[in-house]
Amino acid sequence: MVQNGIDRRSFVKKMAAAAAMTAAAAMFPGIIFASEQLENLPNGGDLDWKKGPCRFCGVGCGILVGIDKGKAVAVKGDPNSAVNKGLLCVKGYHQTMCIQSKDRLTHALVKKNGTYVQTPINEALDIVANKMKQTIEAHGKDAVAMYTSGQSTIPEGYVASKLMKGAIGTNNLDCNARLCMASAVTGFLTTFGADEPMGCYEDIDYADYFITWGNNMAEMHPVLFSRMLEQKNKRGAKIIDFATRTTRSSMASDKSILFEPQTDLAVANAICYEIINNGWVNKSFVEKHCNFSKGLTNIGYGTEDKFNFNDQPAGINFEEYKKFLEDYTPEIVAKYSKVSVMDIKYLANIYGNPNNRVVSYWCMGMNQHTRGTWMNNLVYNIHLLTGKISQPGNGPFSLTGQPSACGTAREVGTFTHKLPKGVVMNPKNRELAAKIWKVPVENIPSKPTYHATEMFRAVDRGDIKFIWTQVTNPLVSLPKTSRYRPGMEKDSCFVVVSDVFPTPTSDVADVILPASWHIEKSGLYGNSERRTQHWNKMVDGPGETMDDAWMTIEVAKRMGYGELFPYSKENHVDEIYNEYRQFHEGEKHGMAPLEVLKKESGVIWPYVNGKSTQWRFNAKYDPACDNGEDFHFYGKPDGRAVIWQRPFEPAAESPDEEYAFWLNTGRVIEHWHTGSMTRRIPVLHKAMPNAYVELHPEDAIKLGINNRDMVKVTSRRGSCTLPASINERGLPTKGQVFVPFFDEDLLINDVTLDAFCPISKEPDYKKCAVKIEKV
């Protein structure tokens, strides 16, 4: 697509050339990095510094942006932020550079006779609203959909939910967090009945052991990882990396333990077996605060269209659970997990020793898993059996990836089944939403419709005839994009894409809406540790860019819902937050008022009587505990958490003779997801200009592959040819290859599989079978 005379591909090529010059700033005049060149700051560094959260990951570091003459010229870490205490990672420091990119979307583009025509934004919004209205009139409410993001701000998610569920009356709203955190949510709900971690980052200051369950924190949560390293150096805290690939995190850890993909299910059960059989169970905790349960097994992989699954939990007793674990002795599990008996016992020992304080961390390895919900349950089992939970330095901690996956996707609830409080299936939750939204309760449908993958299947089938994507790039990030691209290209669906840059998704749009970026608007994000962070608009966006919340409001007004969206252009972010906050009143989820959020570098909820609750469910810290005991898992009606019996079941697709390798996919520190932002930042682009396929050295020798040789990775769905990388960034286990997904020109998601966890509907991007050929 051509924008400002440069098409996207040639722009990225030009960027590579510019980045190769020492003065990367050649393409971005006037930008200085506080980290590197403080002495060169305009006005001798006497800038106007404004606070906000980092645009990128779920760690949620506090940043200070230096403004000179209306332009962001520097970024530094906020020393007042409890999250990062002044530190940032490489993406943090350079973030604002992308907005100066020459191919920035500055005006609305409307496709007319196959070409994009620059159109005044008001006209483009008219077209979007008319099309949405006409589609509903002709085909019903469920023919329109919105697909949003864990990078949407809280107000953006809120107005999207209010428009779709409250005003129009369809549950056709889902978001990219389905690809990311859905298994974490269903894990929390099935075990505790309440979403999001119970602890906070301060746990790092107290834990003796950090066990990471298949996440690469050194690259993906770098500032948290550096806080762990600090504790390792200061107090001798130990980091154990339990993963399927050797990464920078493994290399910086005290011990790296590798396992065969998918067998984490079995190892977690083996750890529980050891805890029980060595008498390490915290009996009084389990007796007072836990129940045992089992669900259905052999639950499939969601690969079939319109797959439906309802778990059917049934209570069991401790003895039954103990018996079930007999299939998971360390000796049996060692055989197929390839983790030695000694290492399984070592892990069990760390958890089992009552004197150790242990935090478990995980992210996509456990969530992007066809048994992702189970895997989350299993790590909770370990912490519940030992009573190591909800105490400083003791607890399971599910990390989020996106900057507001918690704050927006989960708390505002931009999933098909969610409402800002609770779920659409619950009449009380619908009543509350109807009351606050001032809509008839009958408007809000009681049944969820499409989760992300199913939403794009419905586009392909022609059931969805209008889709609006905001702050996400699905034609790079969906699994098996080769299947979903043709559906989006069909004339049967009208596609609206709101983005900051042209992307492969905007390439198929009928209307492209130019969005303001992060610091060009006010907003709120919520990070991994339940911390809500507010920022004020810092600079003006170019051309006719508009913030996503205001675009949604403008469309709502044009569709005739003006009364429900009475917000002012100048102050809508504050007005929306104040309305939203009513959903979470009370001790269990109370959120800080705006005055406080504007002053502080983020505030953890529940915020009760002017104070944050750092450890939920522990009566010492959490005023919502009211059962008279030390702990109260009040998310469940009987106040008890559930220890789940969950077996090992194999992956949806495993290597065989023809497709002999596991394909694992993920990220690198330099790039953010689909690369749309970070590939427009010269230093980051230069450091990691293209994707690659990592091989184990022995496999490479067997196949005669050297570094930089071109290698074709083929699955049953598609193929992708990339340069080989051996012994560089990471090291997959023998029989496995790894490809990062940031490169839209080397689209590995044409190869991945769209199988998902039938409970959470989160796809497994970490496992499918491929063949490897040198070309």
Ligand SMILES: Nc1nc2c(c(=O)[nH]1)N[C@H]1C(S)=C(S)[C@@H](COP(=O)(O)OP(=O)(O)OC[C@H]3O[C@@H](n4cnc5c(=O)[nH]c(N)nc54)[C@H](O)[C@@H]3O)O[C@H]1N2
């Ligand atoms: N630089 C950078 N940082 C980011 C992001 C980014 O794009 N770039 N994105 C953010 C987002 S949204 C997310 S979700 C996070 C992701 O953060 P991570 O989950 O840490 O990163 P990934 O690279 O997706 O996943 C890597 C891990 O998956 C594990 N894995 C593979 N198969 C299995 C398995 O069967 N079981 C288990 N338990 N583990 C397995 C591997 O061991 C590997 O360590 O990063 C966030 N931070």
Ligand SMILES: Nc1nc2c(c(=O)[nH]1)N[C@H]1C(S)=C(S)[C@@H](COP(=O)(O)OP(=O)(O)OC[C@H]3O[C@@H](n4cnc5c(=O)[nH]c(N)nc54)[C@H](O)[C@@H]3O)O[C@H]1N2
């Ligand atoms: N193979 C593989 N695929 C994966 C994963 C994996 O591990 N492996 N991980 C999955 C996970 S965990 C995630 S979270 C997803 C992420 O997938 P996506 O959400 O599709 O990826 P992003 O690159 O973050 O897309 C965000 C888009 O929003 C645009 N943008 C930035 N700021 C704004 C704004 O303020 N307004 C608007 N309207 N647009 C904006 C950016 O330019 C970009 O195009 O990818 C998933 N896909």
Ligand code: SF4
């Ligand atoms: S660790 Fe995450 S939040 Fe912190 S600076 Fe880096 S990308 Fe931003």
Ligand SMILES: [Mo]
């Ligand atoms: Mo994610």
